[in-house]
Amino acid sequence: MVDQKVAAQLRAIVGETYYRDDQEALVTHSYDGTPMLQALPDGVIYPETTEQISEIMKVLHQHRIPVIGRGSGSNLCGGTVPIHGGIVMVMHRMNRILEVDLDNLTATVQPGMITAQFISHIEGLGLFYPPDPSSMRISTIGGNIAECSGGLRGLKYGTTKDYVIGLEAVLANGEILRTGGKLMKDVAGYDLTKLLIGSEGTLAIITEATLKLIPPPRYKKTMLAMYKDIYDAARTVSKIIESRIIPSTLEIMDNPTIRVVDDFAKLGLPLDMEAILLIEQDGEQETVERDIALIRALCEQEQAAQIAVAESREEADKLLTARRSAFTALARISPTTILEDATVPRSKIADMVLRINQIAAKYNVHVATFGHAGDGNLHPTIMTDARNAEEIHRVEQAFEEIFAAAIELGGTITGEHGVGLVKAPYLEWKVGAAGMAMMRGIKQTFDPDNLMNPGKMFAKETRKRVVIERG
């Protein structure tokens, strides 16, 4: 619990009701979307303006109290679990679109803006903001920036980092920093905008973002290709990219995923298939039709058992929505669902799928794999029960080996969910000792007292690298 004098100072800044340290507030800000993590904060604060945040940070800095920025708490890396206590700063009250600049095609928003609401507003104006994490109905733009969220459209349009061109942020000492602007080119010094994107609340509190908007594609077509063998599907992905076609969406679902998604969304998917590719292309009608025909031929060449093109936009949207629900739908199989986002070069998708299945068999765990195959970003998901300590241990071992396999194939431990708490022990595997030293240096410069979301990104110690036994 924070000293009552400090609490009074915080209440003086935000008003009586917007700082809480009662039991209810603490318990309901002790978790996020990550399984099996819970830690109580010392207080919860709901600021309304950048100036308030600056004042809050000065108070917290003076008393060396940690602060954890939080949007909707839907992240999957333990990014907003307050493991060292401190104050959780909820951004929900700062949820407005400040400006849509139709001359420059930019939008300036507050961090608590819900992603899907922003996208629908922008689409209403005939514009397009591509980052579309599966949690977008509840995730916030601020949270997306903090984690550098991806989504289904990532392979063609890029991720959050490609659309944030300016930021306002409050530093640990309360100073207000502005980076970038409504500028398509800007090389004035180090790119602090990009540095803050994906910094997981460990460097500053983001208080405002300027986003790049683009014209929407005129035409879209969605298709499904179904396979009896998952490796044929994975090979098709590599073949499509090799043929220099970049679809707007290229998703893979394996059989366990197909089953639960169909049970949830009632689409009548063929349950006897081992894998489904969900492919969408957008652009000018002529190009789209040509690409879809080419992709179709490639699928056939790689032994697709069945190919179906969505007849209407509604049908296509239903398929995309179903895919977005895959993660949580898997929870129907068992109480605890742990999902990771190991990512490999696109040409290695088939190898990675093979390795995941071998590892799952080795540790006798129930795995389902789906993900953004087109950008090499897979979501191996293990279904387990948090109450079964013995099984959880095997799950941890399996994931450790999956991370190692991804790195061995030239990939990374996390493609879009962030390091947070969960992957901190493995970060050095990816970035090496020199990388860790540079990152620690940056952290030290921004946050010398380690008050910004402490315990995230940097683990006390790195896990010993597992030795992979080759069969």
Add this chain to the structure above:
Amino acid sequence: MGSHTVHTEKEWSNKPQLQHNNPLANTLLQKLDYDQLTNCMRCGFCLPACPTFQETGVEAESPRGRIALMKAVADGVMQPDQAFRNQMDHCLGCRACEPVCPADVKYGQLIEQARDAIEDHPEHGWVVTQLRKLFLRGIFPKQSRMKLLGRLLGFYQRSGLKPLTYRLGIMKLFPKHMREMERILPDASHKGVIERLNTTVYPAKGPALGRVGLFRGCLMDVLFTETNVNTVKLLAEAGYEVFIPEAQNCCGALHAHSGEMDLARQLARKNIKAFKEAKVDYIISNAGGCGAILKEYDHLMHEDEQYKNDGSWFAEHVMDINEFIVKKGRSLRFIESGPNKPDGAANDQSLRVTWQDSCHLRNVMKAGSAPRELLRQVDGVTFVELQDADRCCGSAGIYNVTQPVMAGQILEHKMEHVNRTQSRLLLSGNPGCLMQMKLGIELHKPDEKMEAMHIVDFLYSRLAK
């Protein structure tokens, strides 16, 4: 915090083996379905669907937050204090979170289990305790007493007593929200549907397709008797003989939602027996709130060896009137006539109508599309979809009485959307919602003349007979 671990032989248990010092915490641990608590993976997909979260933006006011609080108490992380009790009461119980929950968490069951546990350790003031006793135990369970209430209310409304109380300023003694509600109360009657039709069996029109039982509801039969009568006639027109078992009673929904599970089960047993003996093909409900609990009699009775199977039979055969007409009825034609043509409207001007979902009709009975389908079939009517029609109106059983501030806020936002539809008729399929809509029209008057009506009354008035 006040808990210690008891070691057991089993390698791992589905419930924490704890003994809490706080008696309520213990009851919660015992009554809450711990598997359901664990199934919530805290993805947060329920947050946009939850009316109280949307109004407040506060995590504790969301299903994810409330489940976290329940689990924290069960796990011994926190004590169930007054704030905990209040938060459990603050949920509308609309269950809009259930269809959007990909993990299929049975939130409705959890909130009822939590309230049931809280009712085992009540901390109400004397007045609330007596009122709960009077209504939940004394009046609702006995239809004869409901009729007496109807008689008294009808006497008050028609005898000149009502204007007198207004003149004497007696109503001013009541809180504002109670005064507002008194104004919109429909005319009560002690003559229920059986007395009005003067029979318990109403014949099908033409060759009978089957025999259905009408669930008349306790409040429905006192305040909306006309709707019950129209329901019977509509069913007859659709080709069914309608039987109205006299032995049926209140559905028990209000009891279950208020934590009186044992009473709810007592009421359920009588209904199950009455309809089982009636040998009907289907049980028809015209109130979403009743229909939802009827549809869950299987869950309610799953630990009752004697009634388990009949409870499941009952649950499987309950249907909402709208869905029944669409799926099982002889095709009906709804024409441009009746009392609800806009005053002085030219013939080419169609009547704008909109529909407010009953949450339980949509989220639990899963019959949200049938009313829309029927309204689109009515000649001379333009059906306008209400924005956020699937969001609770704030009525929620007795929520508007117990939580007037939140209910008022929700209703105000609801009426903003309603007024934007520029409809002449605002239809719904549940008595509570209907009264709340009447209240909304009274408090937040739209520009055009607007009227709230039960969909059955509207459809029957437009039926080509």
